[in-house]
Amino acid sequence: MAKNSYLPFKAKILAKYQQTELDWTYRLECQIQPIAGQFMEVSLPGVGECPISISDFGDGYIEMTIRRVGQVTGGIDKLVPGDYLFLRGPYGNGFPLESFYDKHLIIAAGGTGLAPVKSVINYFYARPELLQRCDILTGFKTPNDVLFKCDLDKWAQTFRVEVTVDKLDEFGNLEVIANSCSRRTGLITALIPDVEIPSLEDVRVIIVGPPVMMKFTAQEFLCRGLAKESIWVSFERKMSCGLGKCGHCKIDETYVCLEGPVFNFAQAQTLLD
């Protein structure tokens, strides 16, 4: 008899950091050893369960950056350190970090898409010698939506970090973003023609964000002459199980929860919802 994979375990909220008005990062006491890019099924009994990507992890903890947009995340938003969340996982494949070794890694993240790649960036930030170079391009709606401001500042000490916002709003201005980052207004796709690419063969790209952003960002990189095989994306889908059973995340014969959420673009571009 199979084990019961549906029973969640309890994880104490160790800390809660505000990122934006809607986004908070939760540090949870947890012994799992995930791969960067994997996700957990997070639940509040009585409210529901949903997949959330792991934004960072370390010894005895994982972090998840959660936006208050639905019922479960609305419930989570009310919790404080000392409260508990219920987890099962990790699920999914995660990023193939070793295929980025000795390469020029370009990470393009839109909005909350920065969360699933944060641990990738931190991995290489701690081991910069593993990469030739690294460009981090991030795009947000407004300055008030910028996530991980301190981290962006930190990463900019070692890597080239660019932050762009779609528009300035009446409350925010680009000053809120750390000075060490290059700051602009406009879509993330506009940043790509300016990325310095000394050797095309050595470039590897990670793109994570809303579907439209990933599509057009990938196109920009293809225009720069990159092979499809050099690009990775991470998909987001509704999921009820994470185990390849519930059917919600299926695209063609592919299950995002099993074969994804990280896909090489050569495969991703053939997937038709």
Place this chain on the structure above:
Amino acid sequence: MGYRFTAAAFNQLLESLREKYRVYAPTLLKGKGKFSDTDLVGYAEISKIEDVVFNQKSYFSPKETFYPVTQRLFYFNENGFSESVVDEKGMIVFLRACDIQAVERLDKIMLENGPSADYYYERLRNKLKMIVMDCQESFDSCFCVSMGTNKTENYSASVRLENGVYLSDVKEDIEGLFAFHGETIEVSPKFVESNKQSVKVPENLVLESVAANPIWEEYGSRCIACGRCTVVCPSCSCYTMQDIFYDDNPKCGERRRVWASCQIDGFTDMAGGHSFRRNNGERMRFKVMHKIKDFKQRFGVHMCVGCGRCDNACPEYISLAHCIDRLGKEEAENRG
């Protein structure tokens, strides 16, 4: 080993079986039909063989007996979780050859797909014993022969009503009760060798071309996304999680799973507003491709078993059988 039963003998057999098993079969559900004063053939627990409807196809498939529409996974309260329990009795289900083939399809997704077998599915599936009801002639809308699912060897016993007696081929005599109550005789189960309609499942479909085919716009304009086709389907398996809490103590409640359908609004909705396949035609394309392409690519057999229940259930008279045929012809023409 074959056995012959009078109705009285079969009922004695059922009575003995029911000490350790719940017996489910297609039976006439009075007044449950689509229209007023009409009946529905659906699954229910039976106590006598006369309750079994042999001469009609059940509207719902047998999957609801071992993969319930709503299934409690666990209960929760302030102290934690407690797993739901299942009936200690086993389960005997009367079903058709195509339905047994569909159970094998469900097994593929629920037991084989992903890192491990589905705990709750396996828990009931392990209790299941199947009694195949012979198909002496094909019903309207069946196309099992085209799908290669008109026969099966995977059953504990077969049963057919012939000249007032019940004939049964027994592969696994449950508790030795068939031998005890029956009279030994040569029996081999009868399966249909042809249907009133045949369907040619196209091979080598190219998804981009299929998706661009305008037939989905046409189907989309008719389909009302009610999801009946997937609810009656014996091989559809999707579900959604649902939490409920009790009114008198919101800290106590249960997590359930309920059947879901790729045809119904909300199937792909994510918090924040993204969703996929908003158009009913796209949903139909997604379902048809799963039934006759994607599943086979992953598991080696087509998901559709040609039972035709979806064609019977559709309130807009959309026929999957016709759709498959038409798609095959048009795509072959498109390829030249």
